[in-house]
Amino acid sequence: MNGRQDxxxxHLFRGGSGGLSGSRSSWIPQSVTGSSASAAFGHGLRLRDFNADGKADLAVAAASSGRVLPGSSTGPTVTGSYELPESGGAFLD
Incomplete structure (x- = not known):
């Protein structure tokens, strides 16, 4: 599998007054987040404003940990992202 298993x-779709639009969508691959190989990145997701800046931050769970991608005016970004402690691949509600 060339190190690409799991x-x-x-794939983030941004909504607006007209609903969801593919033209405003973006793909965030595991490789750009610094997550380890075979991590099943994207297993669980949560949008929350973790840092109280008025923008939705994206928490992404993986098999053993996850990452928080800070929100920006154009959506979540990998710039300034940080690792979450072990989450078991999911988030509690």
């Missing part, structure tokens, strides 16, 4: 990513 690789993942998140």
């Amino acid at each position: 690789q993942g990513g998140v």
Whole structure:
């Protein structure tokens, strides 16, 4: 599998007054987040404003840990992302 088994990513669709639009969508692959290989990145997702800046941050669970991608005016970004402690691949509600 060339080290790509259980690789993942998140396809983010941004909504607006007209609903969801593919033209405003973005693909965030596991490889750009610094997550380890075989991590099943994208297993679980949560949008929350973790840092109280008024923008939705994207928490992405993986098999053993996850990452938080800070929100920006154009959506979540990998710039400034940080690792979450072990989450078991999911988030509690």
